[in-house]
Amino acid sequence: MDFTIRAATLEDCKDISRMIMELAEYEKLSDRVKVTQRDLEQDGFSKNPFFHGIIAEVPEKHKSKEGHTKVGYSLYFYTYSSWKGRAVYMEDLYVMPEFRGKGIGKALMSKVAQLGLAAGCNQLDFTVLDWNKPSLDFYLSQGCLDITANIGYHCMRCEGDALERLAQGDT
Amino acid sequence: MDFSIRAAKPEDSKDISRMIMELAVYEKMPDQVKISHKELEQDGFGANPFYHCVIAEVPEKQKSKDGHTTVGYALFFYTYRTWKGRTIYMEDLYVMPEFRGKGIGKALMSTVARIGQEQQCACLQLSVLDWNRPSLDFYLAKGAQDLTATEGWHFLRFDGDAMEKLAQEAP
Numbered sequence: 001m002d003f004t005i006r007a008a009t010l011e012d013c014k015d016i017s018r019m020i021m022e023l024a025e026y027e028k029l030s031d032r033v034k035v036t037q038r039d040l041e042q043d044g045f046s047k048n049p050f051f052h053g054i055i056a057e058v059p060e061k062h063k064s065k066e067g068h069t070k071v072g073y074s075l076y077f078y079t080y081s082s083w084k085g086r087a088v089y090m091e092d093l094y095v096m097p098e099f100r101g102k103g104i105g106k107a108l109m110s111k112v113a114q115l116g117l118a119a120g121c122n123q124l125d126f127t128v129l130d131w132n133k134p135s136l137d138f139y140l141s142q143g144c145l146d147i148t149a150n151i152g153y154h155c156m157r158c159e160g161d162a163l164e165r166l167a168q169g170d171t
Numbered sequence: 172m173d174f175s176i177r178a179a180k181p182e183d184s185k186d187i188s189r190m191i192m193e194l195a196v197y198e199k200m201p202d203q204v205k206i207s208h209k210e211l212e213q214d215g216f217g218a219n220p221f222y223h224c225v226i227a228e229v230p231e232k233q234k235s236k237d238g239h240t241t242v243g244y245a246l247f248f249y250t251y252r253t254w255k256g257r258t259i260y261m262e263d264l265y266v267m268p269e270f271r272g273k274g275i276g277k278a279l280m281s282t283v284a285r286i287g288q289e290q291q292c293a294c295l296q297l298s299v300l301d302w303n304r305p306s307l308d309f310y311l312a313k314g315a316q317d318l319t320a321t322e323g324w325h326f327l328r329f330d331g332d333a334m335e336k337l338a339q340e341a342p
Contacts, residue, residue, distance in 0.1 A: 005342050020253045033254045034293075043256060051251040075253055080222040082191045082246055082263050084330070085206045086214060092253050110341035113329060117338050123330045124337070130323035143333035148325035152301035155318040155326065158284065159255075159294035162314025166295070167284040169277070 001062055001102045005111050008053030013040040015070040023094040051077045054111050056104045064098055071099040074108040087123035088116030172233060172273045176282050179224035184212040186241040194265040222248045225282050227275045235269055242270045245279040259287030261297040
């Protein structure tokens with residue numbers, strides 16, 4: 001199947017927002033999505049964006065059952081390792097179910113790696129849920145390491161009231 | 172003990188580099204540190220910094236056994252969660268052993284949380300090694316959730332040859 005990968009633009013935010021919701025439903029966590037199309041426009045396409053995006057598109061003749069030609073995306077941003085220097089973090093990777101198995105996911109991920117290398121990054125990091133065997137198997141087959149399983153790193157988060165108290169120095 | 176917290180300056184890069192190595196030794200991975208104070212200076216203090224840093228300092232009369240007045244740091248950057256929006260990620264938090272137990276670590280972390288709030292970040296994220304009980308307990312006491320333990324999130328990484336190989340397959 002023909003497809004192209006290109007940088008996301010402001011106009012893509014509606015489709016990105018749709019696909020974010022589809023990914024959240026796949027991860028069984030759709031009630032957690034608070035970011036809107038407008039947030040994406042502001043946070044991804046202003047002077048100092050918080051993220052960058054790439055889109056996978058198919059020609060009109062291959063559009064989805066519901067008429068979409070934007071069939072996959074990846075959101076990424078630059079991070080830093082105090083040991084290794086510049087790194088790139090892939091926050092989301094998603095391909096609509098009816099377009100899977102055609103190399104689109106791999107092409108999106110490769111593009112993020114390519115863009116990261118071009119920016120001087122020497123690590124590409126991301127997270128995956130441990131029960132998500134298809135995704136885990138896909139990533140491990142591409143040569144990545146499971147840092148949590150191998151070295152023992154745990155992801156921690158402070159939010160809501162805990163974050164408020166921390167910011168006020170009250171804990 | 173008197174101490175103050177301030178934003179790091181380029182001149183602090185040597186001390187930050189020293190403390191990064193001390194933290195790596197504590198985490199039993201000193202051979203993993205590949206960047207020097209030169210990269211730190213370039214990447215943290217240019218036009219588009221990859222990270223930000225706050226420093227803890229003590230007065231001259233309370234300097235360390237080795238004569239240092241810069242006794243702790245927190246290194247952080249901005250990230251994005253497609254469900255919740257802007258976040259702040261604390262990559263490193265470190266206080267020299269002889270200055271622990273005096274509230275410096277907590278003050279550094281609270282400063283990062285406050286900076287995050289000012290930038291409208293919905294949460295503060297970090298990672299910690301599973302065997303690092305003192306740090307795990309410290310963060311859990313501050314209200315952090317262990318997302319690896321509770322939700323099953325794993326960190327995955329492509330680096331070195333694996334990242335190169337992946338990038339070469341980009342369309």
